[in-house]
Amino acid sequence: MAVSVTRNRFLSADFEAKQQRTSVSSEIFVKWLLIFLGAAFLFVMLILPLVLVGFEALAKGWDAYLAALTEPFARKAFLLTAEATVIAVLLNVVFGLASAWLLTKFDFRGKAVLGSLIDLPFAISPVVAGLFFIMLFGRMSPIYQTLQDLHVAVVFAVPGIILATVFVTFPFITRELVPVMEAQGRSEEEAAATMGAGGWTIFRRVTLPNIKWGLIYGIILCTARAMGEFGAVSVVSGHIRGKTNTLPLHIEILYNEYNFTAAFAVASILVFLAILILVLRNLVEWKLERKSERSGNHGL
């Protein structure tokens, strides 16, 4: 009797071990399957397109590549993109700082509404935003005649492109700053105020140093989006070559003309800038993390 019990126990232990082994091996299988799927997805969706862009761009050799880049219309498009990006980012730094400051350091009626309104450009389709500027400044607009008299062209001209870019990238800096400023609260500003500092001094000496890295991060995201903006800009630009064509629009035109090599060559510029921005972003993120770690170590 006793013997059979021991044997039974022994058998069941053996059985359990076996089961465990099979479950372990199936776990390993599932693990590698998931890793493979993830890697394949990443490769097809992200890496392959980048490689193909480079490949297509250089399909006809370096000379054709450089020619496509140095061609006057391409250079114009590059300059216009740079101009629109720089101005849009500068304006959004001002707007972003002002709105984040307003949303986090003051209480007022309608604050929640304003907070959601700032997110509107994220929610709305860029094409709709473009149409909206056409309505506002184009022929159908009540102020069109006044603009004409003043010789100010907004739609189908550079100001329209800048306006559209500003609109589309508006929330980036605000959204980056609001959580940072909210977490820091108002007490440092209040402390400065009790010591007699005015609004500008408080902002420059207390607020700005505290949000520096969040602001830089927001600027980077804003720049990336501004460079690549297509939809809204496409509607307001009018596609005048050498005048109102930005890089993304120029790429589209080249592509539609079956000039694939040139299209991909110009596209490779945007890809290169995107990678550069990613590297910068990671650098800033790393810096931010190190900062929070440092304060964590010496914290409460």
Add this chain to the structure above:
Amino acid sequence: MAYEVELRNIDKHYGDFKASDHVNFGVNRGRLIGLLGPSGSGKTTILRMIAGLERPDSGDILIDGQRVNNLAPGKRGIGFVFQNYALFRHMTVRENIAFGLKVQKEGKQKIRSRVDELTHLIGLDKFADRYPMQLSVGQRQRVAFARALAPSPRLLLLDEPFAAIDAKVRKELRGWLRETIHKLGITSIFVTHDQDEAVEVADDIIITNKGRVEQTGTPAEIYQLPRTPFVADFIGESVHVPDYTVFKGFEAGEDGAHPGIIRPEFVEIGLNDKEIAMPLAAEHGIVRATYFRGSSVEAHVEVKGQILKAGRSLEKPPLQEGAEVRVLIHRILSFGDGKAETVENKSKRKESVVI
């Protein structure tokens, strides 16, 4: 004597919430005031309104006799120590303390000597080039204190200055702060929800409840002569009795319930008649529980169906649970009609007359 700070009929609402309800009080020059109340009683709001960080809906705030309602915080001559200290995290101790002086465009030489003087006062000379994150919480509090003092304010406001500090350091800092403020002679108001802290540190206490000032007075006055039921209940350890006239020496002619509060220090317990000063005035009670409190024993005794608390010296023979003891109630805080008063044990007087 002129008030350094005076609040007249201050009202303040946040939406439907009444944070200040006809607040009136004055603070004499050089006093150290504790604004004491439960959380949500409006004490921090009062402090922030004095500083100019909040605006009252109505009423006047006077500093040194001058109405300051429309004056910016920086022009009121106040120093403010925030609950979380609000030190500028990207500035060193030295830069933090110098901030107010720089803003007021003081000369470099003067700033330097003032900062040196203050870092010395708070005992952090060696830490002057550290950042706030590199300091302990107690050190940060002292930096915040020095920073508020740097521009030589006439009034120092401190919001829960000890809340973030652990118990042992807190005791030390309380003593240090009280001593330093008295040494400087600066009028100060600090907010706290901790009655021990208020009683220990403040010269005068202002007790707030539901946006109203309940009572002002020295710690001893507030402790011994609470004027409202709230103060009687809030200060000290309080045991409520629904009708105190059942106890010997407190009989009243009128009918009806007489609710009251009996504090542990009002009650004396004796193992027998010999241990108690006036046995004739004492009740019989049964020990229900005893708790060791380090320096004394807290006993819960049942008298006429009610549990009373009392302290007992460790030098006296220990009480056994279930033992019958004599319980002398010296006095009771009675409150009817919204007023609190102390009622002495009448039998005690009788007994002393007989002897």
